[in-house]
Amino acid sequence: MKNKLKVLRAENSYTQEDLADFIGVSRQTINAIEKEKFDPSLPTAFRISKLFKLPIEAIFLFEET
Amino acid sequence: MKKERKKNIYQLAAWTWSWVATMAIATFGPKYIWDDHTFLTVLAVSVNFANGILMIIANRNLFNNFDELERKIHLESLALTLGLAVVVGLSYSLLDTTNLIGFDAEISNLVIFIGVTYLVLVTVNTRRYT
Numbered sequence: 550m551k552n553k554l555k556v557l558r559a560e561n562s563y564t565q566e567d568l569a570d571f572i573g574v575s576r577q578t579i580n581a582i583e584k585e586k587f588d589p590s591l592p593t594a595f596r597i598s599k600l601f602k603l604p605i606e607a608i609f610l611f612e613e614t
Numbered sequence: 615m616k617k618e619r620k621k622n623i624y625q626l627a628a629w630t631w632s633w634v635a636t637m638a639i640a641t642f643g644p645k646y647i648w649d650d651h652t653f654l655t656v657l658a659v660s661v662n663f664a665n666g667i668l669m670i671i672a673n674r675n676l677f678n679n680f681d682e683l684e685r686k687i688h689l690e691s692l693a694l695t696l697g698l699a700v701v702v703g704l705s706y707s708l709l710d711t712t713n714l715i716g717f718d719a720e721i722s723n724l725v726i727f728i729g730v731t732y733l734v735l736v737t738v739n740t741r742r743y744t
Contacts, residue, residue: 574681581683581743590682 551610555583557601572596622676629669636662683743691735699728 558568565583569576572593581587589597589609598605639647640658648654680688703724710719 575684577740577744578681578683586743587683587686593682 550588550612551585552582553608553610554579554597557603557608558583561601568600571600619676619679622672622679626669626672626676629665629672633662633665633669636665687736687739687743690739691732694735695728695732698731699724702727 554568558565563571565576565579569579572579573596574593578587578589578593582589594605594609598608601608636658640655640662643658644650644655677685677688706719706724709715710717
């Protein structure tokens with residue numbers, strides 16, 4: 550699943566550590582999501598969406614594998 | 615989350631060391647400290663067992679504090695470790711019962727195998743996601 554997390558994080562001047570603290574996950578998890586090695590759970594996706602005030606589908610782009 | 619994590623890690627470390635210490639006492643105590651006194655041996659084994667249970671609870675608390683990626687990493691590692699422990703353990707036992715090896719299959723070797731396998735798999739899986 551592709552995502553715009555890195556771009557949104559940069560636009561808001563957040564570090565991975567800041568974002569991890571806001572969302573309640575580890576920095577490694579944010580890094581893995583940004584590198585598209587790991588798809589977040591629905592609650593985490595909702596928390597990210599709430600933080601950036603954007604709908605989930607504007608951040609995460611689903612691709613059939 | 616970080617404060618809770620630290621607390622869970624310290625608790626797990628404390629119970630693990632205490633479990634190892636009580637295991638040593640229960641192993642060597644009957645021979646070197648209390649001269650095979652049955653009551654003291656039963657007490658030492660019981661204390662060691664209770665420590666083991668508390669160590670497992672501390673490990674569960676740490677696991678519940680993991681985030682979703684950490685859980686995935688540990689769950690995959692645990693699944694492979696469990697499978698390998700059963701397969702390798704039974705093959706090792708078969709080698710002993712069929713006299714293909716010249717020594718007894720010791721459970722301690724299997725425990726070491728499980729520990730090393732889990733450590734390696736957690737390292738490999740962590741690298742996969744970084």
